[in-house]
Amino acid sequence: MKRVSLSVGFFVLLFLSGVQSASAVKLEAGEWDFGINGFMDGVYTWMSNMPMVMTNSSGMQMAGKMPEQSSLDQEHMNLLFGVKRNKIRVNINVDARNNYTSEGDGRGNLKFEEIYGEYTLNDFVRIRTGTILAPFGLYNSVRYITPLFATVVLPQMYEMPGNYDIGTDSINKNFTPSKASFMLSGDYLGDSTEINYYLYISNGKRAKSGRDENLDKGFGGRLRGTFLDNYKLGFSYYTVKNDEDSLGQERLYGADIELNLEELLKFEAEYVLDNFGKRKNRHTYYARLTAYIGTFSPFVAYDYADDDANALYKRGQTRYSVGTGYNVSNLVTIKAEYHYHKFSDKDTAPALVSGTDTIDMFRASVIYVF
Amino acid sequence: MLKTAFMLFLLSVTFTGTSFGGFVVIVNKENPVSKIKKRDLKNIYRLKKTTWKSGLPIHPVNLKPEDSVREDFSKKIVKKTSQSMIKFYLKRALSGEGQAPETAKSEAEMFKIVSGNKGAVGYASRGDDSVKTVPVE
Numbered sequence: 001m002k003r004v005s006l007s008v009g010f011f012v013l014l015f016l017s018g019v020q021s022a023s024a025v026k027l028e029a030g031e032w033d034f035g036i037n038g039f040m041d042g043v044y045t046w047m048s049n050m051p052m053v054m055t056n057s058s059g060m061q062m063a064g065k066m067p068e069q070s071s072l073d074q075e076h077m078n079l080l081f082g083v084k085r086n087k088i089r090v091n092i093n094v095d096a097r098n099n100y101t102s103e104g105d106g107r108g109n110l111k112f113e114e115i116y117g118e119y120t121l122n123d124f125v126r127i128r129t130g131t132i133l134a135p136f137g138l139y140n141s142v143r144y145i146t147p148l149f150a151t152v153v154l155p156q157m158y159e160m161p162g163n164y165d166i167g168t169d170s171i172n173k174n175f176t177p178s179k180a181s182f183m184l185s186g187d188y189l190g191d192s193t194e195i196n197y198y199l200y201i202s203n204g205k206r207a208k209s210g211r212d213e214n215l216d217k218g219f220g221g222r223l224r225g226t227f228l229d230n231y232k233l234g235f236s237y238y239t240v241k242n243d244e245d246s247l248g249q250e251r252l253y254g255a256d257i258e259l260n261l262e263e264l265l266k267f268e269a270e271y272v273l274d275n276f277g278k279r280k281n282r283h284t285y286y287a288r289l290t291a292y293i294g295t296f297s298p299f300v301a302y303d304y305a306d307d308d309a310n311a312l313y314k315r316g317q318t319r320y321s322v323g324t325g326y327n328v329s330n331l332v333t334i335k336a337e338y339h340y341h342k343f344s345d346k347d348t349a350p351a352l353v354s355g356t357d358t359i360d361m362f363r364a365s366v367i368y369v370f
Numbered sequence: 371m372l373k374t375a376f377m378l379f380l381l382s383v384t385f386t387g388t389s390f391g392g393f394v395v396i397v398n399k400e401n402p403v404s405k406i407k408k409r410d411l412k413n414i415y416r417l418k419k420t421t422w423k424s425g426l427p428i429h430p431v432n433l434k435p436e437d438s439v440r441e442d443f444s445k446k447i448v449k450k451t452s453q454s455m456i457k458f459y460l461k462r463a464l465s466g467e468g469q470a471p472e473t474a475k476s477e478a479e480m481f482k483i484v485s486g487n488k489g490a491v492g493y494a495s496r497g498d499d500s501v502k503t504v505p506v507e
Contacts, residue, residue: 035469037460080466086427087420091466114466120420142465189418191409229449263454330456369460 038079039147041367046070048360075365076146078113087120095144113144114179124186134177135185135198135222136236137254137270143176150297150325152335152363155286156305156317157272175272175284175305177202177220177238177252194226202240216241220252232258236272248277266290282307288321298324299337316344323363336364392442393493396481396501400488401426407507411447414491416458417468422489430471431483431492439477443493447506 050066077096082089093114116130135141142148143158153159157175180200188195202218218240226232236254256270269287276282288301303319323337341359395411397403402424413419414430421427433440435452444452459470474480477494484490485500497503 033469035463037463039464080464082463082466082469084469093466122421122425123419145464147464148461187418189409189413194418263450330460369464 033082033084035082035084036079037082037370038077039145039367039369040074040077041146041365042072042074043152043363043365044070044072046362048358050359076144078144089118089120091116091118093144122186123189126185128183128185129181132180132183132200134180134200134202134220134238135183136176136220136238136252137272138234138256138258138268140176146365147333147367147369150290150299150335151288151301151321151323152337152365155270155284155288155301155303156319157270157284157286160305175252175274175282176254177218177240179203180218180220192227192229196222196224196226198222230260230262232256232260234258250277251275264292266292295327296324297326298322318342318344331369333367333369334364335367336362338362392446393439393495394497394503395491395493395506396484396497396503397491398484398486398488399500399502401491401502403504405505405507406491408447411491411506412449415444415448415455415471417462417471420468426489429487429490431480431490432471432473433477433480433493434473434475439493439495 046068047070048068050069075097079094081092081094084090091114092112095111095113097109097111112131114131114133116128116132118126118128120126133141133143137157139149139154139158143154146152160174180202183198183200185196185198187197199221200219202220203216218238220236220238222234222236224232224234234254234256236252236256238252239250241249252272252274254270254272257268259267267287267289269285271285272283274282274284282305284303284305286301286303288299290297290299299322301319301321303321304316305319306316318341320340320342321337323335325333325335327333339359339361341361343357395406397406401422403422410419414428415432417430419428433443435456441452444450444455448455450458456470462468463470472483474483474492477496480492480494481498481500484492492501
């Protein structure tokens with residue numbers, strides 16, 4: 001009750017603050033530019049049920065499902081500190097999650113999502129080093145910045161649904177890489193054409209000996225082209241050996257497309273293939289159409305994720321979504337969406353979980369940007 | 371007669387430094403640039419192009435969002451409205467890719483900022499002795 005009242009109070013505060021004008025802190029002192037930006041958001045989630053797989057004391061996997069449930073949480077409090085002097089830039093992105101609970105259950109988490117320094121040699125060459133969100137697909141490098149995407153939750157390739165981990169022969173991992181430590185990037189800027197490239201190195205899993213082995217490093221790259229200002233095509237690749245699931249060499253292949261019709265319609269679609277050395281491939285794809293009508297941005301989306309090695313998702317999960325965003329002001333946005341999940345039947349051995357074939361889910365969020 | 375009028379028109383376009391009417395583009399007097407391509411100007415205000423050919427960091431300056439000259443410049447050069455660009459700059463800032471350009475409260479302040487920063491570029495409804503006007507190609 002206390003938690004709910006605190007969360008409600010938070011939302012009221014967001015609305016009240018939304019009627020005031022506010023802006024990020026920006027200071028310029030000589031050749032130095034300082035900037036502080038950030039956002040806060042809260043999310044309400046309701047789901048009709050959720051399949052679960054548990055392992056009992058005998059090591060046997062059991063099927064089941066969680067009943068209808070809902071939650072209201074303050075999800076993020078994100079601060080971005082930026083300093084720039086001539087060709088050098090330093091960014092620090094701090095994210096505090098779920099830290100508004102009053103029950104002291106320890107779920108609060110403060111993380112430095114990104115800390116990096118960047119040197120710009122010219123438009124074609126930029127060098128960035130630190131802790132960097134790996135550029136893969138349309139959203140991996142901004143996956144925690146909820147004001148930047150139209151939906152409450154990202155597609156499954158970036159954010160697998162809860163309870164994905166069944167504990168054996170599978171890991172709770174996304175289809176996209178996590179973070180990189182060194183990146184080279186640059187742009188070719190034409191009249192109505194733009195080419196962006198990114199090359200990066202990441203840390204893989206440390207060897208059991210505890211040493212930082214070079215063979216465990218991950219390598220990735222992304223190439224994106226923008227044509228006639230409105231049509232974008234991208235390709236992403238990442239490979240790592242002995243990543244967190246220790247299943248040999250892993251290779252991620254991604255393709256994405258974004259089509260814009262003036263500022264009225266946007267179509268996005270992505271596909272990712274996750275190839276393992278010792279496990280069957282996983283693959284996922286989605287498509288989304290968003291309209292921009294005044295302060296509203298309604299959308300429809302289709303999303304599919306398949307993982308043959310995971311007893312839960314062996315059957316494949318399809319998610320149909322419909323929702324909208326509403327810009328209360330430049331600083332406050334409300335989003336609401338409905339998801340219909342369906343597990344498909346496959347010719348392969350039936351999934352372990354047969355407790356449910358469908359899940360209904362509703363999500364709403366309020367975001368305040370500063 | 372028609373030919374003369376056409377030649378006069380061409381000359382006026384060449385020497386006033388703008389093909390678009392409504393605004394002129396200005397840089398610091400010590401900036402060696404003598405003309406600027408429309409695509410470069412667009413990429414400067416989209417925070418994509420950050421250095422001049424000389425290696426000098428570019429410092430773009432905007433007028434206030436409600437200023438009609440800014441709206442005109444934004445539509446003709448960046449191909450977006452001022453309001454769209456406010457959102458664009460906010461997104462760039464949140465993703466750590468750059469801060470919005472400095473905003474001048476008036477054209478007088480615009481001239482002051484540009485004349486005080488070697489890498490600055492801006493625009494106004496007219497030129498000024500303290501800055502250099504450059505034509506847009």
